[in-house]
Amino acid sequence: MLTVICESPGVLRAQQSEVPARSAGEVLLRVSRVGVCGTDLHIFTGTQPYLQYPRVMGHELSGVVVEADSESGLVAGDGVYVMPYLSCGKCVACRQGKANCCVNIKVLGVHQDGAMTEYLSVPSQFVHKAEGVTLDQAAMLEFLAIGAHAVRRADVQRGQRVLVVGAGPIGMAAMIFASLRGGRVVCLDTRADRLSFCTTHLEIEAAVAVGPDDAAQLASLTDNEFFDVVFDATGNINAMNRGFEFIAHGGKYTLISIVPGQVSFADPEFHKREATLLASRNATPGDFDTVLEAMRGGHIPDAALNTHRMKLEDVPSEFPRLLETGQTVVKALVEC
Known part of the structure; x- marks a missing residue:
């Protein structure tokens, strides 16, 4: 063979x-x-x-x-x-x-x-x-199940403001399943072609390019409150560390990415938000079933x-x- x-x-x-x-x-x-x-x-x-x-x-x-x-x-x-x-x-x-x-x-x-x-x-x-x-x-079930698992870990609820940082396949999977749960999804990425793909093919509210005014744009989209749930799917340690800045008070930050490095954040900022930090690894059989159901229903x-x-x-x-x-x-x- x-x-x-x-x-x-x-x-x-x-x-x-x-x-x-x-x-x-x-x-x-x-x-x-x-x-x-x-x-x-x-x-x-x-x-x-x-x-x-x-x-x-x-x-x-x-x-x-x-x-x-x-x-x-x-x-x-x-x-x-x-x-x-x-x-x-x-x-x-x-x-x-x-x-x-x-x-x-x-x-x-x-x-x-x-x-x-x-x-x-x-x-x-x-x-x-x-x-x-x-x-x-x-x-294609596996990569979609990773996104579905992350969304389930974060327990995204209808109407919550969701930011996905990193518009690669895993980030897109998180966008899909956050949207299916009724989240109001925004994506942030460096690549215009990826952002364009997301706005064309995925049910998201906005796409923001990384740049000097990206934080101001994200603030404007959320009445200066930022996001109830933030996902990082970049695989970039600088992006992972920066993502803490976008968590709303009482919000959650879910790291789908893994990098060989140290994640760090300002404790006073994290603490005053009473933020929740989650890791999300792989997927479970139930997550695969979630994806299968969505596929059969024509939602992917x-x-x-x-x-x-x-x-x-x-x-x-x-x-x-x-x-x-x-x-x-x-x-x-x-x-x-």
Whole structure:
């Protein structure tokens, strides 16, 4: 089978490898689609903090069952999606139903080889039928579920003023689900093309470009009160630290981003607001169900979100182009 390996930062290689042998309790999949995530771009550029090379990237995937145990409830030919967070089921987080932050988590494509290959064998508890959605849509469930999880963590309520800083795919996912909960959503980003995409395809109230007067614009949009809920989806430590300035009194700040650095803020400003600071990591099965329901109801502009496509065999040559200036990439799908 064909497999694409990231040998080291900036080096992708296509090679032939053996079809994996399925163990008891696993499902052998024929991979159909793989979504390219910011994590994959960080792996390629050498800025992913939890990785050792070489690595087969890819954790957003859909596929078709080739072989499964009878007790799994899956049969050959089933279209499926995979929850790529392989949790232990035993640690303190898993015992609380928070397998998304499992102490011993192994994420496909990060901690172990992922889906940029033709066949993959995965423990059956992480494989679910993609009923009522296409395989393209199923491959986009994971990044959307991360946004849905963050919105649920922040408990966005109808009528609340919501700011999403960072208009990449995860930020867009947060915008979508905050809007579906009735939030009044504003996005803040440095890129005019991303802001334009959000105003065209997502149900947001305003888009603000980062610049000398951005704080004044955000203040004006909120009667100088700023935002009940702020999300950071930038992956930029300076932006993460600055986001504390935009929290309304009594508000919440949810960090979807992760960076290898120290988050800092002025305690008097944080304290006088009685602000709440939240981390949001990965997603739970319930978050995937939320996305599936929204997709089936036609509430996700998935066709617009899928801006780029490439064949698996073309990944070594096409993947670097996703980083080129001028490419308005939201979600690229690899066809296996």
